[in-house]
Amino acid sequence: MKTIYCIGELLIDFVAENQGSDLSKAEVFTKKPGGAPANVACAIAKLGGDSKFIGCVGLDPFGTFLLDVLEQNKVDTSLAQRSKTFTTLAYVSIAADGERDFVFSRGADKKLKYDSAIKKGFEENMVHFGAATALLGGGLEEAYCRYLFDALTQKAFISFDPNFRGDLWKGEEKIFVKKCMHFIEKAHLCKFSLEEAQLLSGEKELEKACAILHEIGTQIITITLGEKGTLISTPSLKQMVATIKVDPIDTTGAGDAFIGCLLYQISLLNDPHLILDDNERFVEMVEKANKAGALTTKKFGAIPALPGHDAIF
Ligand code: ATP
Numbered sequence: 001m002k003t004i005y006c007i008g009e010l011l012i013d014f015v016a017e018n019q020g021s022d023l024s025k026a027e028v029f030t031k032k033p034g035g036a037p038a039n040v041a042c043a044i045a046k047l048g049g050d051s052k053f054i055g056c057v058g059l060d061p062f063g064t065f066l067l068d069v070l071e072q073n074k075v076d077t078s079l080a081q082r083s084k085t086f087t088t089l090a091y092v093s094i095a096a097d098g099e100r101d102f103v104f105s106r107g108a109d110k111k112l113k114y115d116s117a118i119k120k121g122f123e124e125n126m127v128h129f130g131a132a133t134a135l136l137g138g139g140l141e142e143a144y145c146r147y148l149f150d151a152l153t154q155k156a157f158i159s160f161d162p163n164f165r166g167d168l169w170k171g172e173e174k175i176f177v178k179k180c181m182h183f184i185e186k187a188h189l190c191k192f193s194l195e196e197a198q199l200l201s202g203e204k205e206l207e208k209a210c211a212i213l214h215e216i217g218t219q220i221i222t223i224t225l226g227e228k229g230t231l232i233s234t235p236s237l238k239q240m241v242a243t244i245k246v247d248p249i250d251t252t253g254a255g256d257a258f259i260g261c262l263l264y265q266i267s268l269l270n271d272p273h274l275i276l277d278d279n280e281r282f283v284e285m286v287e288k289a290n291k292a293g294a295l296t297t298k299k300f301g302a303i304p305a306l307p308g309h310d311a312i313f
Contacts, residue, residue: 008131043260253302
C-alpha cells in the first residue's frame with residue numbers, strides 16, 4: 001500500500017448555533033475540526049489507508065485538540081508542526097438571506113516550514129495538495145510549491161484539489177486561478193467542483209472546460225456534482241458516474257470523503273500511475289468514492305461523518 005501525504009491546513013471552524021443570523025448577532029459557537037487536507041487524511045485512514053498529514057497548528061489547546069482528532073482517526077501526525085502563533089480559526093454563520101457570513105483569523109497554518117528531509121518519503125508514494133489556504137501566501141505557500149517540485153522529482157502520484165473559497169479570494173479570483181495553473185499542469189489527478197472547473201478553465205460548458213484543463217496538463221479530471229454524481233475525464237474516457245440516493249442533512253466534507261476514498265483505492269495499486277490504463281477499474285473506484293461522498297452527507301460535520309471500510313466495500 002502506498003503512503004498518501006496530505007499537505008495543507010488544519011484549523012478550527014467555529015460554527016454559529018443560531019443559523020439565520022449574521023455573525024454580529026451570533027452568541028453560541030460549536031468548535032469543529034476543519035481543513036480540507038486534514039479531512040482527506042482522515043477519510044483515507046478511516047478506510048484503512050496510510051495517510052500522513054503535513055501542516056502547522058499552534059502550541060495552544062486548539063492545536064492540541066486538532067492533532068488529537070487526527071490521531072484518533074489513525075492519521076500519522078509525525079510530520080505536523082506547531083508554532084507559537086495561534087491556531088487558525090474560522091467563524092461561520094449562515095445569515096438570514098442564506099449567505100455565508102465568515103470571519104477568518106489566519107494563524108499557525110501559514111507558518112508551515114518546508115522540510116527537505118520529507119522528500120525521500122515521497123518516492124513512489126502519493127502526495128495530495130488540497131489546501132484552501134495554501135495559495136494565500138506565507139510559509140505554507142512556499143512549502144506547498146517546494147513539495148510539488150519534490151513530489152515530481154520523486155515520481156510520486158500527485159493529486160490536486162484547489163478548494164476554492166470565494167470568501168478568501170473576493171475580487172482576487174484571477175490571482176487564485178493563476179496560482180493554481182502550476183498544480184493543474186503537474187498533478188496526475190485533479191478534483192474540481194463545478195464552480196472550480198468553470199473558474200479555472202474560464203469555460204461554462206463542462207466538456208470544453210475539461211478539454212482546456214487537460215490542455216494545461218492534468219490527465220485525470222473528476223468534477224464532483226453533488227447528487228448528480230461525478231463527471232470523469234481522461235484522454236480515453238469521458239463519463240458521468242452516478243452516485244447513490246441519500247437524504248442529505250449536511251454536505252460538509254462530501255468532496256473530501258470522495259477524493260479520500262478515490263486516493264485510498266489508488267494507493268492499493270502497485271503503481272498508481274497505471275490507473276490511466278484501466279478505465280473499467282477507474283469507473284468502479286469513482287462509484288465507491290461517490291458512495292463515500294454520499295454517506296458523508298447523512299451525518300453532521302465532516303470528520304465524524306466519514307465512512308469506514310465496511311460501509312463502502
Ligand atoms: P465540498 O463542499 O466538500 O468541497 P464538493 O462540492 O467538492 O464538496 P460534492 O459534489 O458536494 O463535492 O460531493 C462529492 C461527491 O459526493 C459527489 O460527486 C457525489 O458523488 C457525492 N454526493 C454529494 N452530495 C450527494 C447527494 N446529495 N446525494 C448523493 N451523492 C452525493
